[in-house]
Amino acid sequence: MSVNTPDAPALNSLGFAKSPAETRVVVAMSGGVDSSVVAAKLAEDGYDVIGVTLQLYDHGAALAKKGACCAGIDIHDARRVAEDMGFPHYVLDYENIFQDAVIEEFADSYLGGATPVPCIRCNERVKFKDLLETARDLGADCMATGHYIQRSMGELGAELHRAADPVRDQSYFLFSTTPEQLDYLRFPLGHLKTKAETRELARKYGLEVADKPDSQDICFVPDGNYAGVIEKLRPGAAEPGEIVHADGRILGKHEGVIHYTIGQRRGLGIGGLSEPLYVVKLDVDNKQVVVGPKEMLSTRVVPVREINWLGDEPFTSRKEWHVGVKIRSTRPPREAIIRPISDTEAEVELLTPEEGVSPGQACVFYDLDGPRIFGGGWIWRG
Template sequence: MRILAAMSGGVDSAVAAARAVDAGHDVVGVHLALSRAGGTLRTGSRGCCTIEDSLDARRAADLLGIPFYVWDFSERFRDDVIDDFIAEYQAGRTPNPCMRCNEKIKFAALLERAVELGFDAVCTGHYATLIDGESGLELHRASDAAKDQSYVLGVLTAEQLAHTYFPLGATPSKAVVRAEAAARGLTVAQKPDSHDICFIPDGDTRGWLAEKVGTATGDIVDRTGAVVGSHEGAHAFTVGQRRGLALGVPAADGKPRFVLEVRPVSNTVVVGPKEALAISEISGARYSWTGAPPADDEWDCHVQIRAHAEPVPATARRDAASGALVVTPEVALDGVAPGQTAVLYVGTRVLGQFTIDRTVSAVPAGV
């Protein structure tokens, strides 16, 4: 096959490209330039897709003896990921930019260009597995549960799965990948993993958002509507947050309070006890299937609401009236926010995903 290897400059994508070469494929490496800040350099283990990363990717490609290119996707990244991130926070939701990047950039914009240029598949260093199932190609969890990245790939469609290649899916651990990189002479063998949001490398999401959308004083209220504090911008808060709350009125029971809801229209933040973060139901109208959709209108599954969260047994159904997917977990979910992505699994298989629009608290407001 003709393989376009997406090389981020990290150890995983470098080893994935190397394995594609070893498998006898015709491999070309490409690094995506996602920022126009040409002087940007990685700081510690934060961020990704910087000048330093592109140089690391080029060195790896040179060692593997494959052609290498840098493609400027910065405008598409700004429109589909950064602007979406800002808009979601302004709407009182908690977005996942890594999901949007996989959906809109790596497996949409990049894959579309790759197919146009005659490539059969895009190769990445994601830890996930593709299996030929009874109803077609299926996406499954990786062998190494600690490194499994199937959650962030839950946005892929059946058509996109047909043009993807994940050489690391069956690898038992990240340590094996690093050892292989060292044995191959790849200089990124011990390069630290990237963390945080790549376009906010210092990790100060609140400060970054304040620069983009400004500040506006608003009320912090409890579940009864009583004002208990103030803030400088509702966009700086997310469900489950405790840090940064300036509460002038202590709770009657003396216990700490957490953000339960963000209301951007009124610029209000609602707080309450930790128990009120328990969610008994979630739903969303924006969903997609990773392969064949379920045959029934209601089915048993597991739901995962964060990249490293434990999957929870649940029942999912299509709501005939709204067209949304409604998921009822067997055990209440903790601190779920609208805007998060819920990925559904049947066993190790990724069934699909949806953006959470609505949550139902397991604790009534009067309790």
């Protein structure tokens, strides 16, 4: 005798077995076109949307500045979208959290001769930590962002996948998203093929930000002058020293190690030499900028720590993982072998050496045969 069972309720577009009206979603709104479209689309689809914008630094000095998120003009733009679409919007003062969790480490990393990526730390320590907890406190079923990345359900739960548009893919900046965070997050733009589609949606919803330019710089470094920001944060940090060839020759003077990055060639102030020279090392302790020929930039073995692993099997369950890795956000994944040392440390061997690998950068792990991201870690000196 068979027993008829009622069909399970259909899942809505965010993956919940209830109507959109019964599903509360907090949207992290930077004021740009991406997050504005996410909020507008979810509101249009009938979800219970709450928009939240973070004030991350003193936006009073940035009211007229374009090209950076979370400044005064961006808060205004986010609020206007919420008003037009008819959902509540809140601005949260996260200046102290952002200062402690992102800006201070950024300064210390540069002073230590590293090349930090503060946008990753912001996602990891502010947006996907404190803001996510705020979303839970507001009774939200999930939090949505305008990032170009995809969340896909696998056999063992939510997986992180690259965006459909390889040009817009932001997986490099989101490798430290934990499985617990991934369960709660949603990325409604990850399936779009081009940014033009996003702007077309913005025009469809009548959003004034439809043609707003993308942000180009780190939000608290609006003019790209990292050294200037460091000098303000750490007065006296730019101590002069020597520019030294790898063979020991003193070639000139510099006004502070913080003005240089690994792989830099231009602006060294040591012209008149027969060979092109590149920054190959920043010796902070001795206040030296070490330069050498291009071949000295080539790196095959990279020590990585603070690893966030998103694979199905435990990280240390194998002696080796054959994956693709990205050392820089703008480069495609290259074939590599990861050799775990512990749950959070590994040695990464690049099968094709990379140039200009610097401590402080991220090393992100990718499936060689598909779109999945297996996490990543931070490069250090070893």
